[in-house]
Amino acid sequence: MYGLKKDWVMEKRPRVCVLEDYVGSEARWCPGCGDHAVLSSVQRVARDLQLPPEKTVIVSGIGCSSRFPHYMKTYGFHGLHGRALPVACGIRSRRPDLDIIVVTGDGDCCAIGTAHWIHAIRYNMNITVLLLDNNIYGLTKAQTSPTTKRTERSNTHPRGSFFVSLNPISVTLGIDNASFVAQTVDWNPPHLYETIKAAHEHKGTSFVRILQRCPHYTSHIFAEAQRDSSLMLLMRHPEGINVPDAVAKTFKNQVEHDPSNLNEGREIASQSNGVYPIGLFYKNPQAERYDDFTSYGLEMGPSAEIEAVNEALDRFMV
Amino acid sequence: MKQPAIETTTPSTTDSAKLNRRTVQQHIVEVVSDSGEGAQTCGQMFGTVSAKMGNGIWTVEIIPAEIEPPRRSSAGASGNRIRLGSNPVTNAGDTADVVIAFNEQVLYSRIDGGALKPGTLVFLESVWAEDPQEEVRNAYQEALADFKKREFEVIEVPMEKECLKHTEDPRRGKNMWALGLLCAIYERDLELVHGEIVKKFTRKGKSVVNTNLALVDAGFNWAKENLSYRFEVPVVGTPEPMVVMNGNQAVGLGAMASGMDVCSMYPITPATSASHYLASVFHKAGGVVHQAEDEIAAVGFALGASYAGKTACTITSGPGLALKSEFLGLAVMAEIPLVVVVVQRGGPSTGLPTKIEQGDLLATLYGSPGDSPKIILAAATIDECFHFVITARKLAEQFRGPVIVLTDANLATGQQPFKRPVIREEWLAPPIDQSQWDSTVPPFDWDPETGISRRPIPGQRGGEYVLTGLAHGEESRVAYESGINQRAMAMRSRKLAVLQNSLKQPKLHGASEGDLLVVSWGSTLGAVEEAIDRVREDGGKVASLHLRFLSPLEPGLKEIFGRFKKIMTVEINYSDEEGEPYITPTTRRYAQLARILRDHTLVDVDCWSRVPGSPIPPGAIEAELRKRLNTEN
Structure with a gap:
């Protein structure tokens, strides 16, 4: 090129990650599955925030939604049923530099992994948790999950479920030290995108329940809410989930809710009028973070470590 | 005051001419009390001071399962056995030479455990003779008569009465007074004792330290004036700097x-x-202890940290191991390094929580579903509790998977001196690699010969992969073709064969060939070798082989077995006895190492195992060996 040497390069080329940099194997979820929408939202958030793929880890358990890491081109940990959260907390304990996103389902999180869910919220390490809740066990073919509504039929309860369903939002809001609790739906991409983005930007454990359609087993459950937005309640606030006005306009039911008001968040979460509230129930950026404690001593070098071991050993000298 | 019903040696003022001084090569001392009266602290300090004076020691804790069991009950006995010797001591030995008991009921728990013999010198708290409750006075007198029948040499000691001169709460002071008594008759250096007391109680404040110092001195002076016994355990000094600690502290230091x-x-x-x-x-x-919400989360947290390139361990016991087994299978499948220390206790189920058993070998070996080959080491000494954690971390990284270190309740709470390790920088884990990863190299780049591969760490650009517990090939992609699973299984299994190839043949203790070979593992080392030595003194052609690697096994076992007429394991786990109802050679279930050895060598390895909830004394092993040798002839 005229005026430039043949081997000219810019000293530093800014690295730009494009959407393809986050796209892994072809997603094998059923056509029409709500998980596809969550995947593309996560990929777009990652791109828009320019998360380095090598510094991003998606951790999951077992279930349809837990196949998620395979479809990202980042680091991933597709582990055991119900156990994504302890693994994610372990990763976070000594790696403040990574972005960690947990993808879990209603069986994975709210049944077999319940203990870890409660305690991970309490630990409040900097992790984004996406609960993809389709009200059913999909991968193992239609068994009742903790969020399956009472009287809904499944292969384990062919005459209808006996159990009163569990509300993951009110449970999470009941755990001490919860710091970010939100709900969104897979069929509203702008709201989904903004919620995931806000969750990622929160420093602490952000818990996002995503109502997610299963076209195979529970297609009827959210169908009406998808058709008729009056079956949803949009929570709005400058400190809440920031959706464009054009999107907000489509919601007939709206409420002004300050996410620092825990009791009001709990009230909205536990209303039983068949309306799905979406938005941010609660946020507390001041909540104690366990990773502040576990990352102690990361910078210690070998000589300091050896000195510490020698000092400890000397206390046992004969 | 009622007169003692029987005649006992009455304490009388002694002068040096009347001292009953004996020199012994080794002696076994026990201190037993109600739980909460501090006999364990007394025993530990006596052990530590003896080690500091240059004696070999081995201590065993006597532990009830509850924190505060009923007082004056056999089930509530708490305390410590200290075997001290001129030379290094390798096991807890057989019966006690000297026992201090804070009441007669706790002594019964030791009698039931076979810890006493005719002639054992018993120092017994005498306050119970004047107890306000008649039943207590009677129980005490009955026991005294019984002890005489059993031919113990009982000395009644006014512990409480003497302690009351220095503290209002003698229940919390007797242990120090008893320590003083022991230090007088074993002629321990009182300055060292004072040092231990200051170290132990400084946190509780100056007045606590001073009371304890006064009590120990009081016990010491009382014994000097009133007891004639003096035991000298000569010291064979070592030039090496030594440390003394228990196995759990050694595991922590090793980590x-x-x-x-x-x-x-x-x-x-x-x-x-x-x-x-x-x-x-x-x-x-710069390390952190994470107390998780359960055993499963504990191992999951450690695996997460390890996946992210940090080094992690989890420390548990049998029931915890059972809960962790699914995650251990994932560590094998996804080749994540992890150190798991299993401090074995009695099983199955809740079993004997505070007591020793070697019952988890098969659970560690086979506990996960499917084929999950993993490396298993068993520490035999406190020294090895320290060093094996370091070895395990290296092996876990090198062979990319979980490494289990087995110890047990005996090692965990027992104290033993060993050579002070010189800490080396190469023991420490290197900093995590964050350099660019060659993206043409897959995350499981198995060497076709060895199955060994290097792993990418999150943060390494070009190494992005999804770890999965599903069957997978080199790329860590889900394997849908059967051939991939076959190959991946072979690669994970191959690593154990490679490790076995790098191990040395284990060394025999005793005869290099002969009539009977004992194979053992874990904390039985000292007792087995002592039994072998005793039988060899009488000309028995016996030897023992103590294994440290249990998966893979150390090489050359079949060749060694070929040099002996009979092979048997000695283990602290359950096996059927031939001759019992329904037990035939076809129904008999063998001890755990015996099963592995039979499987591995096709040699008819026999076993002798017991589950008493305590270490097997060398005398019991010796008796069994003699029995087997006689049957042979």
């Missing part, structure tokens, strides 16, 4: 010296004190 970042645990007896110790010092070496 630190290996450069661990994270110890993730859930409380479980008898493993927890390793984490207690670690929590008190780990931060100084």
